[in-house]
Amino acid sequence: xxxxxxxxxxxKDLFHISNVMLDFxxxxxxxxxxxxxxxxxxxxxxxQALKLTCLTLGGLGMVGLxxxxxxxxxxxxxxxxxxxxxxxxxxxVRANGEDFVRDGFTSKDGWNITFDHLYVGLAEVTALQTxxxxxxxxxxxxxxxxxxxxxxAVVVDLVNDASPTTALVATFDKAQSGRYNALGxxxxxxxxxxxxxxxxxxxxxxxxxxxxxxxxxxxxxSYQYLCGDFIGDQRKGILKxxxxxxxxxxxxxxxxxxxxxxxxxxxxxQDALGFAPLAALADQGxxxxxxxxxxxxxxxxxxxxxxxxxxxxxxxxxxxxxQVTAIAPTPEVQP
Amino acid sequence: MRPxxxxxxxxxxxxxxxxxxxxxxxxxxxxxxxIDYQVxxxxxxxAQYESGDAMxxxxxxxxxxxxxxxxxxxxxxxxxxxxxxxxxxxxSGNWEVQVRQAGHGSLITIPIAANGSVEPLPQxxxxxxxxxxxxxxxxxxxxxxxLYFSNRPRAQPQPNPEPTTVKA
Numbered sequence: 442x443x444x445x446x447x448x449x450x451x452x453k454d455l456f457h458i459s460n461v462m463l464d465f466x467x468x469x470x471x472x473x474x475x476x477x478x479x480x481x482x483x484x485x486x487x488x489q490a491l492k493l494t495c496l497t498l499g500g501l502g503m504v505g506l507x508x509x510x511x512x513x514x515x516x517x518x519x520x521x522x523x524x525x526x527x528x529x530x531x532x533x534v535r536a537n538g539e540d541f542v543r544d545g546f547t548s549k550d551g552w553n554i555t556f557d558h559l560y561v562g563l564a565e566v567t568a569l570q571t572x573x574x575x576x577x578x579x580x581x582x583x584x585x586x587x588x589x590x591x592x593x594a595v596v597v598d599l600v601n602d603a604s605p606t607t608a609l610v611a612t613f614d615k616a617q618s619g620r621y622n623a624l625g626x627x628x629x630x631x632x633x634x635x636x637x638x639x640x641x642x643x644x645x646x647x648x649x650x651x652x653x654x655x656x657x658x659x660x661x662x663s664y665q666y667l668c669g670d671f672i673g674d675q676r677k678g679i680l681k682x683x684x685x686x687x688x689x690x691x692x693x694x695x696x697x698x699x700x701x702x703x704x705x706x707x708x709x710x711q712d713a714l715g716f717a718p719l720a721a722l723a724d725q726g727x728x729x730x731x732x733x734x735x736x737x738x739x740x741x742x743x744x745x746x747x748x749x750x751x752x753x754x755x756x757x758x759x760x761x762x763x764q765v766t767a768i769a770p771t772p773e774v775q776p
Numbered sequence: 777m778r779p780x781x782x783x784x785x786x787x788x789x790x791x792x793x794x795x796x797x798x799x800x801x802x803x804x805x806x807x808x809x810x811i812d813y814q815v816x817x818x819x820x821x822x823a824q825y826e827s828g829d830a831m832x833x834x835x836x837x838x839x840x841x842x843x844x845x846x847x848x849x850x851x852x853x854x855x856x857x858x859x860x861x862x863x864x865x866x867x868s869g870n871w872e873v874q875v876r877q878a879g880h881g882s883l884i885t886i887p888i889a890a891n892g893s894v895e896p897l898p899q900x901x902x903x904x905x906x907x908x909x910x911x912x913x914x915x916x917x918x919x920x921x922x923l924y925f926s927n928r929p930r931a932q933p934q935p936n937p938e939p940t941t942v943k944a
Contacts, residue, residue, distance in 0.1 A: 574870070574885045620844065672874060672881035676845055693879075708827070709879075759881030 529618035531685040532589060532678075534566050534626075535607035538599030541694045543606070548647075549699025549709075552716035556600045556645035560636035561692065562629045564594040565665070566611045568678070568688055569623040577669040577763045583623055589613045596631040599692065607689060621678035624671075624688045624757055625765075628664040639731075640664070641751065647716050647728075654720055656728040658735070662748075665765035666755045673758035691756040697747070714750055718743045816862040817892045821884065823857040823875040830857030834877035841869025841888075865892050 538559055540546070545555035568589040569575070575583035591611040602608035610626075628640045636642035641660040646653055671677040671689055680686045699713035719728050722738050736744050755762045823831040833852050836859045840848035853859045853875065863871050868890040874883045886894060 573887075574872075574883075576885075578882065670883050672876060672883055676839075679845055695879075708825075759876055759879055760883065 529682045530616050530680045532568055532613045532616040532621060532680055533609060533685070533687040534568060534591075534611040534613075534624065535687055535689050536561060536563065536597050536599060536610050537607040537689050537691045538603070538694060539691065542599045542692075543603055546695065546698075547701030548716040549701055549703070549705065549713055550715040550717040551701060552647045552649045552698075552720065554645060554647045554698060554716060556643065558601065558635070558642065558644040559599040559694075560596055560631060560634075560639065560642040561599060562594055562596050562631040562636070562640045563610050563626050563690065564592065564629045565625070565627045566591045566595075566690075567625040568613065568616075568621045569625065570617075570619045570621055571623045574620075575623040575667075575669050577667065577761045583667065585623075587617045587619055587621075589616055589621075594629050594632050596634050596636060607687075610690065616680055618680045618682045618684075621680060621686070621688055622670040623668065624678075624690065625665070625667040626690055626755075628662075628666075628755070630661050630663065647720065649720075652720075654723050654726055654728055656719065657730075658719070658728070659731040660751060661732055662751070664752060664755070666762040667765055668755065668757040668762035669760050671758045672760035677758070689758060691758050692754045693756050694754065696753050697750045712746070712750065712753075714743060714746045816865070818860050818862040819871075819873075819886060819894075821853075821859045821861075821873050821875070823853055823859070823882070825880075830855065831875060831877050832857055834875050837874045837876075838863075839872040839874070840864065840867050841871060842867055844872060863888050863892075 542556050542559050545553065547553050569583060569585050570587040571583045572586050573584065575581070591613075595610050597608040597610060599608060630638050630640045631642075636659075639659045639661050640663055641658075643656065643658040646655055648654070668690075673689075678686055678688045695709055696713055699710040699715050700707070703709050705711075718739055719730075722728055722730060730738065735747065739747065752764055755764075821836070823834055823836075825831060831853055832855045834857065836849075836851045836853060837847040838849040838861050839846075840863070848864075849861050851859060851861075859873070859875070861873075863886075868888055871886045871888055872883055873886065874881060888894060
């Protein structure tokens, strides 16, 4: 259940599709007309506000409207009270670190990076049917018509659990058929296992020229995301009766290290930290650091860039996500 | 296909051309060619990066309401990031346009009504009207509060009451 306010995730590589226009004048006027028909809830707000304005000098009317907004913020996804018990098919949610993680890649500053493990802790995985389709780039709240949720935390290794390219995170065997066009999840510290206490753990090697470094980077920050429809070669989340489908939580690690195959002026490289600032912290061929050590040893600018890049890892294929703020305090983890 | 004013105008012009050909004795069916036309509502999509740069030559896939799995039309944007398509009038509902380039992608939903017009999607956030109303109420409240206190009679100082003595 998503209960907290939503703000756009830091993304500088985004684009948007705009200016939907029709060629004919009459259609153009309809296409660009603002939506003046409020929803029932909004209409109720308006009536309440006007009554309060008449009775209490308007100031209280603003409070009334605010009350309406607060009530909606309390349930930002407008989840239905009870989802139909119809059991129509199977839906899987899978995690993907892309080829960068499985096959290795060259960072923007020329380091060849390969991973032994890349652990991610995931919880509150929520598959949503929304109507109208949720737009993660817009300032909107998803209107949910059906929802599936797995609340417990799962840790996946994006390198070794991938079968063949994605790792299983959640399975919903009795999913209501329809279009699952939104996906939410939290990145949380692992409750146990090799990455206990860490929401992200990157383990691998980086080499450049004749130098090879072993790295193990721990990150214990929590995040929460709400994403739109999957964007990729195939469409996902379309569940027909008696069939199965999947959704994908995709992590773009080129946003962290950059892409040596892209031009330096490309946004992906302008925004990424690269590996050189981490290599500079190596101690006897090892870069083994946690978040607080990274904050202490990196320059403030580099650490901010690292934080921003990690927060922006989450995608759905090539589609975007909103980062939900006001994460609850990280729970105590017993390793 | 629903005729429009523009369609009628073009049709009249072509009919006139055919009439003049007959009067001049020219063969009206010279090489058996025929040009038909249809005027259809079309949708122009402009795709650009957040920086404002156009998504030139980006992959476009258009999905019709009755088949969101298989593209109804595919193509590329032009140098300005534009792409145009004409939705089938027989398929009303949510048309989806997906634009992708170099690992980045986005999707827009265009609700087409049965008459071919675009119906704005209901907004789930605060609408401009809602925001404007909230601003207006805030100003109204400030004004009312100010007037209330400005017209309020000043309280007159009251003499201290005599101490009450309770006798047993």
